[in-house]
Amino acid sequence: MRVTCPHCGSKAIITSRENVADNVSELYCSCSNTKECGATFVTSLAFKHYLNPPRGDTAQLAASLIKNLPNNIQLDLLGL
Template sequence: MARITCPNCEAKATITSRETQSAHVVNLYCSRTNTNEYGATCRITQSFDHFLNPPFRTIAQLAASLIKNLPREE
């Protein structure tokens, strides 16, 4: 689980809303937990970068595709 912190003071912040930009990018609108005293709100952009370990199904599909495309002799 991700922990959202204030970029200014690094205290805990709460996601108040989100706006999807694309399938892999979302803007998170956040506010500090004690906005009465501090008043800070911010927008954090979250994006997908890459898999560290691809899903098992993807690996199996890739292997099947490679085997299917091998010459008959191999």
């Protein structure tokens, strides 16, 4: 992950991190362009959503859906 300075666009260095909530952190950063900028700032990092859910979650969801189907449909899905 690359953080850039919001002022000059140079690469920034993450100096520390503070978790503020589940899946949300504040990153304390400093601009690496110390001669011309030298800004320090705080930016947020948050989990938004999955593009592909974890495999275990997908299998568990599928099993739960199948268990709620009538027995004849479950057997049909299995080819029996």
